Amino acid sequence: MTVSSALPKIPDRGGPAQPLLTVRGLTKSFGLRMPFGKYSQSFKAVRDISFEVGKGTTLGIVGESGCGKSTCARLIAGITASDSGEVLLDGQEFWTPGATIGREMRRALQMVFQDSSSSLNPKMTIGDTIAFGAKVHGMPRREAEVLAQELLSKVGLAPHEYLHRLPHQLSGGQRQRVNIARAIAVGPRLLILDEPVSALDKAVEAQVLDLLLGLKKEADLTYIFISHDLNVIRFIADEVAVMYLGEIVEMGPVADVFSRPSHPYTQALLASRLSLDPADRPTSAPLRGEPPALGEKMAGCPFRTRCDRSADVCAERAPMLESVSTMMPRHQVSCWIANDGAARRGQVGGKGV
Numbered sequence: 001m002t003v004s005s006a007l008p009k010i011p012d013r014g015g016p017a018q019p020l021l022t023v024r025g026l027t028k029s030f031g032l033r034m035p036f037g038k039y040s041q042s043f044k045a046v047r048d049i050s051f052e053v054g055k056g057t058t059l060g061i062v063g064e065s066g067c068g069k070s071t072c073a074r075l076i077a078g079i080t081a082s083d084s085g086e087v088l089l090d091g092q093e094f095w096t097p098g099a100t101i102g103r104e105m106r107r108a109l110q111m112v113f114q115d116s117s118s119s120l121n122p123k124m125t126i127g128d129t130i131a132f133g134a135k136v137h138g139m140p141r142r143e144a145e146v147l148a149q150e151l152l153s154k155v156g157l158a159p160h161e162y163l164h165r166l167p168h169q170l171s172g173g174q175r176q177r178v179n180i181a182r183a184i185a186v187g188p189r190l191l192i193l194d195e196p197v198s199a200l201d202k203a204v205e206a207q208v209l210d211l212l213l214g215l216k217k218e219a220d221l222t223y224i225f226i227s228h229d230l231n232v233i234r235f236i237a238d239e240v241a242v243m244y245l246g247e248i249v250e251m252g253p254v255a256d257v258f259s260r261p262s263h264p265y266t267q268a269l270l271a272s273r274l275s276l277d278p279a280d281r282p283t284s285a286p287l288r289g290e291p292p293a294l295g296e297k298m299a300g301c302p303f304r305t306r307c308d309r310s311a312d313v314c315a316e317r318a319p320m321l322e323s324v325s326t327m328m329p330r331h332q333v334s335c336w337i338a339n340d341g342a343a344r345r346g347q348v349g350g351k352g353v
């Protein structure tokens with residue numbers, strides 16, 4: 001990025017073929033308080049999640065509220081401690097349980113959250129907010145101030161007008177631009193954007209998405225973009241992971257998953273997508289039933305109680321993510337029925353419950 005006073009770029013280690021982010025077996029349980037406070041049990045908010053994000057690409061994570069998207073993001077960033085799993089950044093261990101994250105690594109991964117105001121200090125000016133992280137990472141005060149001005153222009157806010165304002169003097173879209181500027185001020189390689197446009201109206205959402213696309217190219221960034229809006233994911237992401245009850249149930253290139261969704265849950269999500277064309281609106285409820293209660297131990301496939309296609313094998317063993325076909329190795333689905341190969345292997349194996 002052509003920002004004259006930026007912090008030094010974090011060097012690329014593994015070359016273009018090495019994923020920027022590798023996540024393996026990430027799992028997190030939370031305690032569940034029961035009514036009357038008698039006892040508590042735990043449930044897995046994120047279970048055994050693995051994926052890779054290629055350098056310069058965007059992975060979209062989509063799924064209903066409560067399916068574990070934010071927890072997954074917080075686990076990757078090391079904000080929430082995981083029960084098990086590992087996260088590698090450009091081939092290097094990002095965190096190990098109990099250990100603190102090194103300074104350069106911490107700088108390499110930044111997050112932007114949905115709530116634009118609560119992530120900004122209400123008493124700090126916009127200029128100070130953007131400069132703060134760069135100063136923490138060792139940039140002299142004067143340089144950090146110049147950087148803040150340059151980044152404000154980059155995100156479309158005139159520095160002379162906004163530098164000395166406080167967060168409450170900005171609109172939601174403007175605050176989100178400040179959050180983005182603040183994140184890129186430390187020269188990260190990976191941005192995790194957790195519903196960054198969900199609170200914005202459609203016109204502002206489109207502007208912020210365009211800004212993110214431009215910055216990604218300019219600053220050589222990689223994104224994980226979390227959203228419950230499939231239209232947004234289709235616009236911004238290269239690959240998509242669909243989550244259901246803490247698991248990835250389908251994953252692959254956006255074009256493949258959107259044109260040939262394999263998991264019945266993905267199909268239902270796509271069917272319920274709001275269409276601007278009245279002739280293209282769904283006429284029936286896309287998903288029947290409710291997801292099982294948190295903490296309920298369920299054998300087999302977690303989606304089977306809501307699935308029209310479920311068979312005996314679905315109640316017996318949990319399916320695993322497997323390629324939909326040998327022709328499309330990156331398009332993976334976790335469903336005994338959708339995946340022919342998996343159904344055959346269902347006779348002999350499957351993930352334990």
Ligand SMILES: Nc1ncnc2c1ncn2[C@@H]1O[C@H](COP(=O)(O)OP(=O)(O)OP(=O)(O)O)[C@@H](O)[C@H]1O
Pocket residue numbers: 030031045063064065066067068069070071072228294
């Ligand atoms: N610190 C916590 N303690 C206990 N339970 C938690 C905690 N954080 C999250 N959960 C629970 O874990 C599950 C997943 O939550 P999470 O916030 O990750 O979902 P999400 O997919 O981001 O949802 P949304 O779309 O509403 O943001 C939910 O049932 C939530 O209540």
Ligand SMILES: [Mg+2]
Pocket residue numbers: 069070071194
């Ligand atoms: Mg969330």
